[in-house]
Amino acid sequence: MGKMSLWRRAGAALSVLWRGMEPAAEPKDRPGAFREAVGVSIDADEADWRPLTGDERRDLSPLSKARMREIAYYLWRANPLGNRTVELPLAYLLAEGIKLVVEDEAAQGWLDAFWRDPINKMGTNLPKMMRELAMYGEQCWPTFVNEISGAVRLGYLDPGMIATVLRDPDNGRQPIGVVTRRDAKGRVKKYRVIVNGIDDELFSKRTREIRANDFRDGECFYFTVNDLQNGDGHSDLLPLSDWIDGYDQFLFGELERTLSSRAFVWDVTLKGATPEEVNARAGKITPPKPASVRVHNDSEIWDTVSADLKASDSTEIGRLFRNHVLGGGTIPEHWYGGGSDVNRSTGDSMSEPTFKIFSMRQQVIKAILEEIGTYVVRSRLLAESGKEPDPADAAYHVKAEFPEMVARDTTRYASALQQVVAAAVGASDRGLITEELAVRLIQSVASRLGVDFDAKAELEAARQEAETKSERDLFADPPPPLGKQAQASRAGAGAAEQPEDNGQAGA
Numbered sequence: 050m051g052k053m054s055l056w057r058r059a060g061a062a063l064s065v066l067w068r069g070m071e072p073a074a075e076p077k078d079r080p081g082a083f084r085e086a087v088g089v090s091i092d093a094d095e096a097d098w099r100p101l102t103g104d105e106r107r108d109l110s111p112l113s114k115a116r117m118r119e120i121a122y123y124l125w126r127a128n129p130l131g132n133r134t135v136e137l138p139l140a141y142l143l144a145e146g147i148k149l150v151v152e153d154e155a156a157q158g159w160l161d162a163f164w165r166d167p168i169n170k171m172g173t174n175l176p177k178m179m180r181e182l183a184m185y186g187e188q189c190w191p192t193f194v195n196e197i198s199g200a201v202r203l204g205y206l207d208p209g210m211i212a213t214v215l216r217d218p219d220n221g222r223q224p225i226g227v228v229t230r231r232d233a234k235g236r237v238k239k240y241r242v243i244v245n246g247i248d249d250e251l252f253s254k255r256t257r258e259i260r261a262n263d264f265r266d267g268e269c270f271y272f273t274v275n276d277l278q279n280g281d282g283h284s285d286l287l288p289l290s291d292w293i294d295g296y297d298q299f300l301f302g303e304l305e306r307t308l309s310s311r312a313f314v315w316d317v318t319l320k321g322a323t324p325e326e327v328n329a330r331a332g333k334i335t336p337p338k339p340a341s342v343r344v345h346n347d348s349e350i351w352d353t354v355s356a357d358l359k360a361s362d363s364t365e366i367g368r369l370f371r372n373h374v375l376g377g378g379t380i381p382e383h384w385y386g387g388g389s390d391v392n393r394s395t396g397d398s399m400s401e402p403t404f405k406i407f408s409m410r411q412q413v414i415k416a417i418l419e420e421i422g423t424y425v426v427r428s429r430l431l432a433e434s435g436k437e438p439d440p441a442d443a444a445y446h447v448k449a450e451f452p453e454m455v456a457r458d459t460t461r462y463a464s465a466l467q468q469v470v471a472a473a474v475g476a477s478d479r480g481l482i483t484e485e486l487a488v489r490l491i492q493s494v495a496s497r498l499g500v501d502f503d504a505k506a507e508l509e510a511a512r513q514e515a516e517t518k519s520e521r522d523l524f525a526d527p528p529p530p531l532g533k534q535a536q537a538s539r540a541g542a543g544a545a546e547q548p549e550d551n552g553q554a555g556a
Contacts, residue, residue, distance in 0.1 A: 114281070118209060121184040121284040124293055130371070131286060131293045133385060134378040135183050141407050142414060143176050145452040149422040153444040159200075159429045160422055160447065168202045179414060182274055186282030187211070189227055191240055191269040192424070199432025201425045206269065212237075214271065214281060215263075219253050222278035224271050226264040240269035245423045247437060270424075272417050274410070289377045296370040303363055313355040320348040379406040407454060415449045422447035453499065462497045469494045484508055 124131030149160045164171045182188045189211060191204035206229065215226040229238045241264035248257050273282030286293070315336055319327055330349075337343050343351065372382055381399040426445050430438050438445045473487035488511075489504040 115209060117284050117287055117290075118185050120290050121286045124286055124290060125180075125184055128293055128297055130296060130374055130385070131289075134286060134289065134293075134374070134380065135180060137380060137384065138407050138410060139176060139180055139183065141404075141454050142411050142451070143179060146172070147175065147414075147418065148450045149418060149447055150450055151422070151426065151445060151447050153426075156426045156429070156445055156447075159425055163201055163422075163425045166200070166202060181208070182272065182282075183285045186275050186284045186287070187271070187273045189240070189269050189271050191267055192243065193267075194428050195432070197432065199429040201428050203270075203421075206240075215259070216279065217252065217256050218259075219256060225252070225256060225260055227269055227271055238266040239264045240267055241265075242271045243268045243420075243424055245420060245427060246440075270417075270421065274413060285378070289374050292370065292374045292377070296367075296374060299363075299367060299370055303367070309356060311355070313353045316352045316354045318350040318352070320350070322348070379403050404454060411451060411454070415451065418449040419447050422449070462494065466491070466494045466498070 121131075125135050126132070149164065151157050151160060163169060178188060178190075185208045187208050189206040189208070191206055193202045193204060194200070206227070210229050210232075211227060212230045213228040214224050215228065217223040217225050223244075224242045225244075226242055227240045229240075231237050241260050244251055248260060252260065275283040275285065275287070317330075317334060319330060322330070345351070368382075371385065375382060375385055379402055381403060383399070384403075423445075426447060427438060430436065430445075469490055473482070473490045476482045477484050477487040485505055485508050488508045492502060492504045492507070495502070
């Protein structure tokens with residue numbers, strides 16, 4: 050790449066900014082030195098090689114994380130491809146709205162009040178919260194609980210203000226506390242990460258003491274994406290940033306080439322002129338204006354000359370770069386204006402992996418919202434009764450309901466359902482499969498139409514309904530008397546069924 054990579058360009062300014070925020074003692078023999086290798090500081094003596102398996106941390110260094118956040122924000126704000134990589138999944142997941150539901154009516158009222166709270170404004174703020182989760186890879190939301198009513202409000206902590214996330218010393222994948230950087234007044238806050246439950250039942254004595262003694266500035270939610278079990282979150286744009294920037298540079302280069310290829314100069318030839326005559330004419334000549342008149346004799350020839358850059362068609366090269374970025378984001382080409390070679394059949398097949406990735410992120414958002422909703426219900430119950438809700442009580446199980454991500458094409462599923470029903474019933478009647486398995490086959494296709502049910506429970510309900518219907522038909526009132534025409538028809542049919550008398554009846 051002709052230009053410096055986006056990571057390197059962003060690093061110079063951020064390193065100065067970081068030193069201002071976090072002054073660190075430098076070795077006397079290397080004043081101002083700062084080295085970094087793939088997010089890990091190099092030893093002062095480069096001969097002391099460090100094995101890859103010798104460091105249990107797999108996160109970026111603080112400087113690299115700050116650079117990651119700044120680059121992600123820049124690409125989302127200024128680059129169309131970077132913006133689409135973040136916004137497109139967000140639209141599929143949240144555009145139709147989300148609702149928290151619970152069986153208990155009082156608890157449902159608490160959830161609705163939390164959602165519509167004038168500070169929380171979840172309908173407005175949820176897309177912003179999930180956007181930053183995708184851009185920065187982590188989110189921290191301090192909570193504020195009304196001591197009287199137990200009502201919950203969410204705050205916001207900028208990811209750049211997170212200094213350390215402390216994890217359970219007995220369980221490395223469980224964060225237990227968040228430590229902030231010093232603010233303008235030199236203050237540091239320590240938040241206890243919310244875990245729905247009783248600490249005495251969830252953590253060891255050592256962990257409980259750490260949470261109780263070291264984190265006294267309140268509670269917070271802490272969520273991450275694109276992380277490992279014991280690592281911090283990373284931006285969705287982290288593996289794509291240099292390629293998005295490269296594609297951006299490529300397009301600007303093509304723009305400059307196009308402008309250059311359209312430029313031209315006037316070439317004037319003077320036949321038989323001496324150098325002195327040429328110089329004299331050159332001092333007088335001026336480029337003609339549009340719609341002007343130019344008069345000359347046959348010894349003066351005017352012509353336009355443009356640059357022949359000998360550049361090949363760059364369409365395929367641009368498509369290669371673009372698809373490399375879109376493929377990394379699991380976005381089909383035809384979702385970004387590249388639908389010239391895509392028909393409906395290939396478009397549907399290309400979209401399936403994308404919706405699988407979106408569904409996986411949807412499960413993360415679902416878990417986040419259900420954890421927040423559970424905390425809202427717990428806080429209310431603790432304020433009213435002083436007791437924790439029973440985890441086994443289904444009345445307080447909060448669920449996040451999402452609408453359909455895309456409109457379903459029911460035509461093919463309806464046709465498939467008809468065929469599966471016929472095949473399943475036929476196999477069951479012949480004793481090849483059980484009735485329960487037949488219903489499961491039907492349920493697998495019905496779920497594609499948005500109808501989900503338990504096959505065993507549905508089979509039992511169908512059997513009881515059939516038995517009830519049979520009993521109702523058995524004890525039903527006798528049918529009304531037939532009309533004269535119907536009686537004559539039945540009598541004729543009965544006579545036709547009697548055997549002919551061949552004269553042997555008496556015998």
